[in-house]
Amino acid sequence: xxxxxxxxxxxxxxxxxxxxxxxxxxxxxxxxxxxxxxxxxxxxxxxxxxxxxxxxxxxxxxxxxxxxxxxxxxxxxxxxxxxxxxxxxxxxxxxxxxxxxxxxxxxxxxxxxxxxxxxxxxxxxxxxxxxxxxxxxxxxxxxxxxxxxxxxxxxxxxxxxxxxxxxxxxxxxxxxxxxxxxxxxxxxxxxxxxxxxxxxxxxxxxxxxxx
Numbered sequence: 001x002x003x004x005x006x007x008x009x010x011x012x013x014x015x016x017x018x019x020x021x022x023x024x025x026x027x028x029x030x031x032x033x034x035x036x037x038x039x040x041x042x043x044x045x046x047x048x049x050x051x052x053x054x055x056x057x058x059x060x061x062x063x064x065x066x067x068x069x070x071x072x073x074x075x076x077x078x079x080x081x082x083x084x085x086x087x088x089x090x091x092x093x094x095x096x097x098x099x100x101x102x103x104x105x106x107x108x109x110x111x112x113x114x115x116x117x118x119x120x121x122x123x124x125x126x127x128x129x130x131x132x133x134x135x136x137x138x139x140x141x142x143x144x145x146x147x148x149x150x151x152x153x154x155x156x157x158x159x160x161x162x163x164x165x166x167x168x169x170x171x172x173x174x175x176x177x178x179x180x181x182x183x184x185x186x187x188x189x190x191x192x193x194x195x196x197x198x199x200x201x202x203x204x205x206x207x208x209x210x211x
């Protein structure tokens with residue numbers, strides 16, 4: 001019997017073997033990023049879970065103690081839950097496990113970064129819009145086979161440039177193949193950023209046969 005994905009989620013089949021794992025921001029839900037997914041890759045399948053934590057009635061992927069101050073124990077627990085969900089969904093929907101690309105915005109980008117740091121074998125690529133350092137793992141993973149795009153806003157009142165640079169430094173120390181783009185933007189995404197992310201995604205090559 002196949003394991004059942006245990007997050008409330010939306011799944012949209014695609015015409016290619018790529019799946020975009022869409023991870024919403026605070027107050028979003030499983031429907032929010034489907035339009036963004038279509039703009040990034042209209043041929044991909046979309047797997048979009050809803051965060052299980054409620055903050056003043058707004059869904060999130062993990063708890064925080066204050067703005068920018070995360071509950072690290074809850075973050076680790078929720079990251080493990082999300083990893084289990086991704087594996088179960090890959091089996092349930094017959095997804096190519098090595099063609100899953102995380103696309104996270106804000107809180108969703110933070111848990112995507114946590115996935116990269118705690119479950120480095122799970123994702124081959126990720127687009128992190130408005131991400132912060134979620135945690136610093138005890139042992140830095142080897143992300144040399146993972147491609148990551150970080151999209152930051154140079155006028156973002158929530159994620160300052162210094163915080164973006166902390167994340168860049170951490171992921172570079174883990175040997176990730178990193179592209180960093182600062183847009184003339186606040187916390188909201190711009191059309192120019194989305195087009196640039198689409199181009200970056202188009203440039204990703206499928207993994208070759210095992211050597």
